[in-house]
Amino acid sequence: ALFGAGVAYAADELLELQKNPKDWVAPTGDYANLRYSKLKQITTENVGKLAPVWSFSTGVLRGHEGAPLVLGDVMYLHTPFPNIVYALDLNNDGKIIWKYEPKQDPSVVPVMCCDTVNRGLAYGDGKIFLAQADTTLVALDAKTGKLVWSVKNGDPSKGATSTAAPHVFKDKVFVGIAGGEFGVRGSITAYNIKDGSLAWRGYSMGPDSDTLIDGEKTTHLGKPVGKDSGLNTWEGDQWQIGGGTTWGWYSYDPELNLVYYGSGNPSTWNPSQRPGDNRWSMTLWARDLDKGTVKWVYQMTPHDEWDYDGINETILADQTIGGQARKTLVHFDRNGFGYTLDRVTGELLVAEKYDPAVNWATKVDMDKSSPTYGRPQVVAKYSTQQNGEDVNTKGVCPAALGSKDMQPASFSPDTGLFYVPTNHVCMDYEPFRVSYTAGQPYVGATLEMFPPAGETNMGNFIAWDARVGKIVWSNKEQFSVWSGAVTTAGGIAFYGTLEGYLKAVDLKTGKELYKYKTPSGIIGNVMTYQHKGKQHVAVLSGVGGWAGIGLAAGLSKSNEGLGAVGGYKALSDYTALGGVLTVFALPDSALPIIAPAN
Amino acid sequence: ALFGAGVAYAADELLELQKNPKDWVAPTGDYANLRYSKLKQITTENVGKLAPVWSFSTGVLRGHEGAPLVLGDVMYLHTPFPNIVYALDLNNDGKIIWKYEPKQDPSVVPVMCCDTVNRGLAYGDGKIFLAQADTTLVALDAKTGKLVWSVKNGDPSKGATSTAAPHVFKDKVFVGIAGGEFGVRGSITAYNIKDGSLAWRGYSMGPDSDTLIDGEKTTHLGKPVGKDSGLNTWEGDQWQIGGGTTWGWYSYDPELNLVYYGSGNPSTWNPSQRPGDNRWSMTLWARDLDKGTVKWVYQMTPHDEWDYDGINETILADQTIGGQARKTLVHFDRNGFGYTLDRVTGELLVAEKYDPAVNWATKVDMDKSSPTYGRPQVVAKYSTQQNGEDVNTKGVCPAALGSKDMQPASFSPDTGLFYVPTNHVCMDYEPFRVSYTAGQPYVGATLEMFPPAGETNMGNFIAWDARVGKIVWSNKEQFSVWSGAVTTAGGIAFYGTLEGYLKAVDLKTGKELYKYKTPSGIIGNVMTYQHKGKQHVAVLSGVGGWAGIGLAAGLSKSNEGLGAVGGYKALSDYTALGGVLTVFALPDSALPIIAPAN
Numbered sequence A, B: 001a002l003f004g005a006g007v008a009y010a011a012d013e014l015l016e017l018q019k020n021p022k023d024w025v026a027p028t029g030d031y032a033n034l035r036y037s038k039l040k041q042i043t044t045e046n047v048g049k050l051a052p053v054w055s056f057s058t059g060v061l062r063g064h065e066g067a068p069l070v071l072g073d074v075m076y077l078h079t080p081f082p083n084i085v086y087a088l089d090l091n092n093d094g095k096i097i098w099k100y101e102p103k104q105d106p107s108v109v110p111v112m113c114c115d116t117v118n119r120g121l122a123y124g125d126g127k128i129f130l131a132q133a134d135t136t137l138v139a140l141d142a143k144t145g146k147l148v149w150s151v152k153n154g155d156p157s158k159g160a161t162s163t164a165a166p167h168v169f170k171d172k173v174f175v176g177i178a179g180g181e182f183g184v185r186g187s188i189t190a191y192n193i194k195d196g197s198l199a200w201r202g203y204s205m206g207p208d209s210d211t212l213i214d215g216e217k218t219t220h221l222g223k224p225v226g227k228d229s230g231l232n233t234w235e236g237d238q239w240q241i242g243g244g245t246t247w248g249w250y251s252y253d254p255e256l257n258l259v260y261y262g263s264g265n266p267s268t269w270n271p272s273q274r275p276g277d278n279r280w281s282m283t284l285w286a287r288d289l290d291k292g293t294v295k296w297v298y299q300m301t302p303h304d305e306w307d308y309d310g311i312n313e314t315i316l317a318d319q320t321i322g323g324q325a326r327k328t329l330v331h332f333d334r335n336g337f338g339y340t341l342d343r344v345t346g347e348l349l350v351a352e353k354y355d356p357a358v359n360w361a362t363k364v365d366m367d368k369s370s371p372t373y374g375r376p377q378v379v380a381k382y383s384t385q386q387n388g389e390d391v392n393t394k395g396v397c398p399a400a401l402g403s404k405d406m407q408p409a410s411f412s413p414d415t416g417l418f419y420v421p422t423n424h425v426c427m428d429y430e431p432f433r434v435s436y437t438a439g440q441p442y443v444g445a446t447l448e449m450f451p452p453a454g455e456t457n458m459g460n461f462i463a464w465d466a467r468v469g470k471i472v473w474s475n476k477e478q479f480s481v482w483s484g485a486v487t488t489a490g491g492i493a494f495y496g497t498l499e500g501y502l503k504a505v506d507l508k509t510g511k512e513l514y515k516y517k518t519p520s521g522i523i524g525n526v527m528t529y530q531h532k533g534k535q536h537v538a539v540l541s542g543v544g545g546w547a548g549i550g551l552a553a554g555l556s557k558s559n560e561g562l563g564a565v566g567g568y569k570a571l572s573d574y575t576a577l578g579g580v581l582t583v584f585a586l587p588d589s590a591l592p593i594i595a596p597a598n
């Protein structure tokens, strides 16, 4: 139903599987990244009676991102480094069917910028795919956990790591790369799910032969990008150590056969060291699934000066905008703007601030005839480039971790709104000159983080209308909401908080209907499935990630953890480390008398 | 009510506090170790509706033993090494009020025989007492967590550690010592709670001046023990490295002013290296609270040949036996016998097997006129002494970890029965010659463990009538029940399983009324308290301890972990490490309409 019924595609097992709302077969639920479930046994009326029904400790401390998969009677659960995979028996309260524990060189841990996180598993062709921290992509037999094939995607000794979930689209599995803080050049790689053979790789920067961009056919805001755009917007060879990594969530439109994702910040964080627009860092991409060729790109933050990685999820929702039905792509960028694009053409439809605190730019220029069309209008005072090296630019909002980081939002087709876990944090940012050594941090800035002036809440959970670019309602949260949301046909949005609460709110009003304090702070994504006639909600807790790096890595100086330690210091009053999956359901007495159709 | 109302004692704050069933002020709930609560909001009728209401991850992996304390609105929670203490706000789902994290030399970890466990905290005089692994006893201000005083109780470089909970009785805090597997000589030490000054120390072995035994006044089975009994039942100086450690639960009768506890195995595990009865290892003790002088002793397993430590809890219950009201002490020993003694005189009243599998002895000689009165009648085939060094004695039941280990049982005055978490495990035991080096393991035996022949369940949860020494009902458990039980006036016994289930059973029938899979295997003790009108049940999960040492320490050879690794191998199909407190209550809809008196 996501892509219009009745259209026939070449055999696509996963597309079929994701039509069954009882399962949760992809890291974000479906190809479109909607994070919406048709399940509706749990409703706004009865969600207050929700309660945990079983739980499972992963045996690993530090930050637990992502969510498990559910296929039939089996749940597949992953952990941060050392990246254990468990197959758990849903018929037996999570008894372990098999366990896969890779042997990885622990020297990868210090080159992981923002905790030892891993964002989850993918399923396809009877296999479970895991992207290990050390960039090894492994395919495991879903029944037995036995290794079917594996392939190495990058070089951790140069700072390349994997934190993103692999994504299976049709007959390929897609993996990105992390390491922007080590000067790693980003790329997306497609492997054939059958045997792990390479289908294609497209870099974020470099000559067209590397980026798979066609200077004449690939468009940016409707115009061809020209030859070697990923080279000639850089000075010298800086593009080779220029970042633009690809550690977020990918989506796929099977009708258009296009894969969508965003690329991260240019390296280093000291903008004076890399003149130019630094294309195609900070960019939304549309690539052909089979060949990797680029249909369109859109660079949100040319020549980044604040570490506003563009990697956040791309949500493929069909919306009517200005009376016109559009196949849209919606993206809540780190830079604080919520973008709505036509995903067929890459046309920019809406770009508005989704946190009123955003101050580094006044707006995005929407005048198609303007020479700065599509570019953010930077406020000089907050320009770390204009203020220069070794100058502390103060009070920039959002902070480097953005108005939202990788925690994915959700779209409810029922309300037509997006439900967005956000950060509400500002920063001081002082760039300094740094030289490149392979495998060593290549950051070049010192940061402090804090809530916007006069405020104490460091997060909001908001409902957003992407047709017009407006906040519909906004709930304050003490800390940034570092957990992915899910919406359901029961009229509920679920998300987790850094203190550790799983919360359920009314999609229409934002009213809090239920909360439960899980064992640790939540940076995982909530998911839902149905088993034996009961709808379940599951979430990983286990504080960490960039926001929780102070707790996760035992840091205490305020500017450590690239500034997050000071900003989130108060977290230690609420929670301690520990990875636990908690699974919720309604007690029998609260079930509707007539079972719903799903 | 525990010790007869109306009797006035010298100011004893803790005795008063423990009369309030809403709190849980001592590691075992009260002086008598009953582990019984008068709370009855949760009943056999409504316990099926119990559900977790909040949870808290401790941030520590490995085995979590013991239980939190509750005083008013604050819960005090401890962890295994590094022995963090948290004060948690019950008015705010366990928000952290303060945290105390000692700095300990990690070299203590390898000298902890059976995981890095710690069995809990004690309260007294406005202070929270913690016995750190490195034997430092610290007194913390209960309001702020600030260190008030600390004292060092032993030398970890010689293998001495602390795992037991401190116990506050009246104006003193009592600590034991662990390290029997390193030849540490056991002792109990009383410190004054005001300032940590030494009140007295009584050793398990040595001259009367060390043991505080009076050869003429101290009795064993009604007869004076004679001079230097802790010396002359040993060959040479072996008593100095002879074990008899004191790492279990202590109890106190304020009317008699006697402190009760048991001492552990003699060192080494190779009996041929230590001829004699090895007094007073494997012994129940009654000491004067103020002076430490010994009223009576009873040695259960003279000249131990199987590691049947006598440290298990001593439960002080008043019972009518053979028509006579008795102040009794009940003790379920590792050796498989359930003992009932007169706690005033030390008279042996009942000694019967509480697991029918026990085979190393036929019975305890109850004939007062017999020369072997009070001694177990050892079966030659299972005597590792008689079979000799380097001979594998096969099929001994119970295994070294006993028919029960330190997991404490509970007494319900309502039913007059004891509820006992038990092991149902046998072993092969091959002693070998070992030489003593301070700080090095001093074990001298190789073990394998397995369920009794023809059976698969490695544990039972039983109801025991200590007046006659009979099992009333017995529930099979797949693994040993390594969790302490609690009974309530609601007619329920709660306990945890190594797979991770919290279970509630009917005191009368053993019928299972509720179970919930907590995040990890349970080796903690269940406790209950009332807060804001609601009865809560709380339990630490976090698999480990001796039974879980394979998981906790990452061991895989079957005879590692002194034989436990092979015996409990299947545990890894159910659970992984992780310390989490889960707190349960009834939903409002299940509460009785009229609030109970408590």
Ligand SMILES: O=C(O)c1cc(C(=O)O)c2c(n1)C(=O)C(=O)c1cc(C(=O)O)[nH]c1-2
Binding pocket: A065, A113, A114, A115, A117, A162, A163, A164, A177, A178, A179, A180, A181, A245, A246, A247, A264, A265, A307, A309, A400, A401, A405, A406, A544, A545, A546, A547
């Ligand atoms: O540039 C990179 O390659 C890179 C990688 C990662 C990562 O892999 O987790 C993060 C970031 N950048 C980053 O900028 C960021 O805000 C961030 C947050 C987190 C997290 O998991 O909480 N990871 C990352």
Ligand SMILES: O=C(O)c1cc(C(=O)O)c2c(n1)C(=O)C(=O)c1cc(C(=O)O)[nH]c1-2
Binding pocket: B065, B113, B114, B115, B117, B162, B163, B164, B177, B178, B179, B180, B181, B243, B245, B246, B247, B264, B265, B307, B309, B400, B401, B405, B406, B544, B545, B546, B547
């Ligand atoms: O002899 C000793 O000093 C000593 C200490 C300990 C301990 O401190 O945990 C155990 C034992 N022995 C022991 O025999 C035993 O069965 C045992 C089980 C456990 C546990 O926590 O699961 N500890 C110990």
